[in-house]
Amino acid sequence: MKHISRREFLTSIGVAGTSMFLPKDSQAWKSRAPENPFACLVDVTRCIGCRKCELACNEANNLPEPEKDFEDKTVFEEKRRPSDKAFTVVNRFFSNKKQDKEGNLLPTYVKIQCMHCQDPACASACITGALSKQPNGAVYYDVKKCIGCRYCMVACPFEIPAYEYFNPITPRVRKCTFCFERISKKGGKPACASVCPTEAITFGRRKDLLQIAKNRIKQDPGRYIDHIYGEKEVGGTCWLYISDQPMEELGFPSVPKRPIPKLTETIQSTLFTYLWSPIVLFGVLSGIMAINKHKEEGNEK
Amino acid sequence: MKKIIFLLTMLCLVVSNSYSSPDATTKIRKDYHPRPSTWVPKDHIKALKLAQKKYEFVKDVFKEDIILRQMRFRHLGIGIKDIKSTYMVLQSPFVNTYEDIYGPVRFMHGAHAKTLNENCVICHHYSPKDSPNKILPCRACHQDAFNPEHAGRIGLKAAYHQRCIGCHKQRQKGPIGCTGCHLKNVPDHKKLVKLPKDPTPTQVTQECLRCHKNAGQEMLTSAHWLWRGPSPYTVNHLKCTKHGKGTDVLNND
Amino acid sequence: MKNRPRPLLDTPFWTPGMLVATGFMIAGIIVLAFRYTKGLGYTTNLSYSYPWGIWIAIDVASGVALAAGGFTTAFLAHILGKKFYKPITRPALLTAALGYTFVALGVFVDIGRSWAIWKPIIFQNHTSVLFEVGMCVMTYLTVLWIEFLPVIAERYGEKISILKSLNKGLDKFMWIFIVLGVVLSCMHQSSLGTLLLIAPTKLSSLWYTPILPLLFLTSAFAVGYPMVIVETTIATSSLKLSSEMDILSKLSRIVIILLGIYIALKLGDLIYRGKFWNIFDGTGQSNSLLIEIVFGAIVPWIMLLFDKVRNSRRLLFIASLLIVLGVLLNRINVFIVGFNPHFAKCTYYPSIGEILVTCSFVSAIFFLYRVFVTFCPVISAPKEGGRK
Ligand code: SF4
Ligand code: SF4
Numbered sequence A: 001m002k003h004i005s006r007r008e009f010l011t012s013i014g015v016a017g018t019s020m021f022l023p024k025d026s027q028a029w030k031s032r033a034p035e036n037p038f039a040c041l042v043d044v045t046r047c048i049g050c051r052k053c054e055l056a057c058n059e060a061n062n063l064p065e066p067e068k069d070f071e072d073k074t075v076f077e078e079k080r081r082p083s084d085k086a087f088t089v090v091n092r093f094f095s096n097k098k099q100d101k102e103g104n105l106l107p108t109y110v111k112i113q114c115m116h117c118q119d120p121a122c123a124s125a126c127i128t129g130a131l132s133k134q135p136n137g138a139v140y141y142d143v144k145k146c147i148g149c150r151y152c153m154v155a156c157p158f159e160i161p162a163y164e165y166f167n168p169i170t171p172r173v174r175k176c177t178f179c180f181e182r183i184s185k186k187g188g189k190p191a192c193a194s195v196c197p198t199e200a201i202t203f204g205r206r207k208d209l210l211q212i213a214k215n216r217i218k219q220d221p222g223r224y225i226d227h228i229y230g231e232k233e234v235g236g237t238c239w240l241y242i243s244d245q246p247m248e249e250l251g252f253p254s255v256p257k258r259p260i261p262k263l264t265e266t267i268q269s270t271l272f273t274y275l276w277s278p279i280v281l282f283g284v285l286s287g288i289m290a291i292n293k294h295k296e297e298g299n300e301k
Numbered sequence B: 001m002k003k004i005i006f007l008l009t010m011l012c013l014v015v016s017n018s019y020s021s022p023d024a025t026t027k028i029r030k031d032y033h034p035r036p037s038t039w040v041p042k043d044h045i046k047a048l049k050l051a052q053k054k055y056e057f058v059k060d061v062f063k064e065d066i067i068l069r070q071m072r073f074r075h076l077g078i079g080i081k082d083i084k085s086t087y088m089v090l091q092s093p094f095v096n097t098y099e100d101i102y103g104p105v106r107f108m109h110g111a112h113a114k115t116l117n118e119n120c121v122i123c124h125h126y127s128p129k130d131s132p133n134k135i136l137p138c139r140a141c142h143q144d145a146f147n148p149e150h151a152g153r154i155g156l157k158a159a160y161h162q163r164c165i166g167c168h169k170q171r172q173k174g175p176i177g178c179t180g181c182h183l184k185n186v187p188d189h190k191k192l193v194k195l196p197k198d199p200t201p202t203q204v205t206q207e208c209l210r211c212h213k214n215a216g217q218e219m220l221t222s223a224h225w226l227w228r229g230p231s232p233y234t235v236n237h238l239k240c241t242k243h244g245k246g247t248d249v250l251n252n253d
Numbered sequence C: 001m002k003n004r005p006r007p008l009l010d011t012p013f014w015t016p017g018m019l020v021a022t023g024f025m026i027a028g029i030i031v032l033a034f035r036y037t038k039g040l041g042y043t044t045n046l047s048y049s050y051p052w053g054i055w056i057a058i059d060v061a062s063g064v065a066l067a068a069g070g071f072t073t074a075f076l077a078h079i080l081g082k083k084f085y086k087p088i089t090r091p092a093l094l095t096a097a098l099g100y101t102f103v104a105l106g107v108f109v110d111i112g113r114s115w116a117i118w119k120p121i122i123f124q125n126h127t128s129v130l131f132e133v134g135m136c137v138m139t140y141l142t143v144l145w146i147e148f149l150p151v152i153a154e155r156y157g158e159k160i161s162i163l164k165s166l167n168k169g170l171d172k173f174m175w176i177f178i179v180l181g182v183v184l185s186c187m188h189q190s191s192l193g194t195l196l197l198i199a200p201t202k203l204s205s206l207w208y209t210p211i212l213p214l215l216f217l218t219s220a221f222a223v224g225y226p227m228v229i230v231e232t233t234i235a236t237s238s239l240k241l242s243s244e245m246d247i248l249s250k251l252s253r254i255v256i257i258l259l260g261i262y263i264a265l266k267l268g269d270l271i272y273r274g275k276f277w278n279i280f281d282g283t284g285q286s287n288s289l290l291i292e293i294v295f296g297a298i299v300p301w302i303m304l305l306f307d308k309v310r311n312s313r314r315l316l317f318i319a320s321l322l323i324v325l326g327v328l329l330n331r332i333n334v335f336i337v338g339f340n341p342h343f344a345k346c347t348y349y350p351s352i353g354e355i356l357v358t359c360s361f362v363s364a365i366f367f368l369y370r371v372f373v374t375f376c377p378v379i380s381a382p383k384e385g386g387r388k
């Protein structure tokens, strides 16, 4: 009696468990990233911390008036994060220890916003597909589908999506839209990129921008470190950064090079493509049930 | 808060008077040096015209060693004397890519050239490929930003800003902040201000504070409010130490 | 074992425990009123860095795990056809049905747009683990109540004729629902573990492992019977019924195997990933893991090895309770303690409001369990001493 139960339990564990590892290579995970989407290259060494990008973003997305206006430089005293009221924020760092002639530390300014990952974890996680990667590169949020589960926020490696926690009935997830409507029009540019006075934000096609970034680094090796943040990070992002120091010094998280959704999507697709494993399990279990019933009836006779 | 309102009320009284009541006596200040009726700001008009001048986009550029280039220009006798206008207005559709937050910069071309020892190549760094002896303005090569055909080339706005700010920073001379060079385009307040027909002074102040939230608080930390010292320039009140608004009976309710 | 399940109309209903439960429920409703008028931000300590709190970690993730008793006993009694275990299936089924109802309710209040909870049925994202979990939980909840329908029909079938005919019609297909229940459980019990695999940078490496789904599944298997033991013991002792020790101690022998598998996988995984010694780092997280493994798994496992423990009502209860708490702690660890967002300004602690709502849900489960056993034929244990 006990023996059967033991064996059967092992079977069911086996079916659900081991199948996870079996066809891993037979169903290799494929990236669904667009080939050459729109992208932005942020050159940290060019940014002067004027916060015009914040202003433009605020206007372009009809965000509420900020508490401190966009001229106010005291906001740099603390490290800010994008929020439901500001899709992009500029932070100030003194991490590179460079000084001017009088010995004052020189600041480095970094703008942050959604990275518009090539294989976005948020979109892979989203239960209804309210977040989705668009062919033009933007990771687009469709409020009509959102149920507010906040799994995208759990998933995002850059902790970008913000949430309207104080809206009781219709809270939205809020993040940089890549100015989806603007860039969908011919010749349209993101508000922040077109306002930026120093072209610290360059807008273009991802492949071109990677080339530009490489050229800039090659032409001025003293000015940059030889790394394009976002080229390989989380499998590639549409917002790229070049800088004079590792981006991790500038408040960026260190993230793996592989696409974040790869593991979960591999598990899910190996287990549940055509719902094969549940169907097999169903078959096995009902088989066992039938046999046992049969035995039982036999016994009763 | 009460304090601020009272204080700014006084300020706004003056303003509101001139807006809301047409029959209030308007102050007349005598113009000691009246402008002749035929006068026009010639230089400015010229500069504005120059700013409108279009240049054909230079596609291919030529870069040479900066010192050689400078020597060649010296040799050719290109220098400060070639600068025709007193100043330039850096105004171009290529610059206003978002909206006009600021007015255009008036750039003292000659003065800058002089401080840089007539070293033109500091700014005029490249030339058209086929005519290396030509010096062209920035906007001949730097035009639209993010031009996909010339992906590496920055737009005019960035070219100006990078060059100006970069140099000012490096030499620690000249302004770096926005309003150091630009005048701010103050938005038309007629559209922004919302007041009832005959506003009370307090209402006007409150309306100002609606947007200029910090102005009230800032005023409270200013000498204008806090002043406790003597007033040596105030006739008949030289020794009086009660002329800060904060101590003034009128407002200090 | 000849006892048939029957309603317990003869036991007093308003015991002190029930009054406390009612109090919590009222408090929970008040908090929820604030949640629906002022927002989640007002009632919870959730932030951009910690988007999920105890409503997900306890009400949902642990709720699902602890309701595993339903499908594990169904497997034993119905699929393997072990008639011997029949008496515990109904209470286990009831706990599972109530548990999942409140899992669903937990999700309902936690998501910002509760009214949109049906949307995943139409807008499906097949790469989303949460989608799969959501669909499974939804279907399983329905299946559970369908499985429970005969119990209600047995009592009220005479009065409400639809119930009776519905029950008759379903009778033939009941096996489908029973098997389906087990399949669905296996699916989402494991997928709950997959949920956090999307956050490799946030979930501490003490818990982050590709076999997390397998660990979740095996721990759900392992906690199913201990949960039945705990709830049966509580129910029979508070209702002054016979303790059904013969069934429970037999059940506990299966637990040894199931828990053994889980422990082996868990420790094996830690060793394989080279994280084993990190358990003893002494940080808050490693201590939490240590407690989870030692007191939540190894100690009760060793306890269960002894005949004496398995045959003593008290000791068996303690061992089972340890396992239940161990799995509960495991879920909390994975969803909250081990969750290290990079930009968190401060760590997450549940707010009073969150705790009250969670307590009220637990109380409501107790309350409704009591209501059902009082009015429906769920429990078959005879009155204390009745059988001796
Ligand atoms: S507008 Fe450009 S220069 Fe100004 S803060 Fe933003 S990125 Fe930096
Ligand atoms: S940065 Fe975060 S929110 Fe933006 S696309 Fe990537 S995963 Fe999504």
Ligand code: SF4
Binding pocket: A056, A057, A058, A060, A061, A087, A088, A113, A175, A176, A177, A178, A179, A190, A191, A192, A193
């Ligand atoms: S792309 Fe648009 S939404 Fe995103 S930061 Fe820039 S202005 Fe804001």
